[in-house]
Amino acid sequence: MTRPGTALENPETGERIEFRETAAETGGDRVTFDYVLRPSGFGLGKVDHRHPRQTEQIEVRSGRLGVRTDGDEWTATPGTRFAVPPGTAHTVWNDGDEEMHAVVTLSPALDVETFFETTFGLAAAGRATRIGLPGPLQFAVLADAYREEFAVAGLPLSVQRPLATVLGALGRARGYRAAYPVVEEREPADA
Known part of the structure; x- marks a missing residue:
């Protein structure tokens, strides 16, 4: 938290x-x-x-x-x-x-905290590209889960959202998740 x-x-x-x-x-x-x-x-x-x-x-x-x-x-x-x-x-x-x-x-806040915890945590764990994004299926899972917090600007939402739904389902079937406990349980920096 x-x-x-x-x-x-x-x-x-x-x-x-x-x-x-x-x-x-x-x-x-x-x-x-x-x-x-x-x-x-x-x-x-x-x-x-x-x-x-x-x-x-x-x-x-x-x-x-x-x-x-x-x-x-x-x-x-x-x-x-x-x-x-x-x-x-x-x-x-x-x-x-x-x-x-x-x-x-x-x-509003929505769930942007978990989005940051997850994307930064994946990068810190070496599971992201040089531009900080995870691979395509992991990214699709995140795009589906955090659709109100983040969207790629170059693709209309009317295309992006159904694509994220389909590829996100495939990503989840392959074991990718929208949040990871090791990321969620991180303590404050001063702890």
Whole structure:
């Protein structure tokens, strides 16, 4: 179970998050975390994605955050605050030579904590590609289970969701799961 202080790291993407507020604390209203990207780090998958039902608010505290929203690229610097509305295609990367730190809030929370625990945990266990994504069948299981939290931007939801349902079922039949106990039982960083 995620608690404030729980820290996750994706060695493939250079992302590190530490939860400030969890879904349990906010009654499902939001999840807030510190988001750190090492130099040359990038958002999961290095591809545009969208949150079908969540607004993502980002406040850059230090460093330079490269941002692409609906095809427009720009750089957010310390003090920049912006929001990505639900359904908006976007991605981020470290656009500088030093670590980038931002505070991110996703609302509503949905089950984004488990999504992060699982995807970061798979990468930390060596079960992800160099862009931080698991193999196709594992990815389909995740896309099916977390369809309200995450979607690939380049494929219409009307195609993506049925595809995730079919391939997700095949992935589950082959033993892939949407969450793994070793990931779910992780203790906070200060424990």
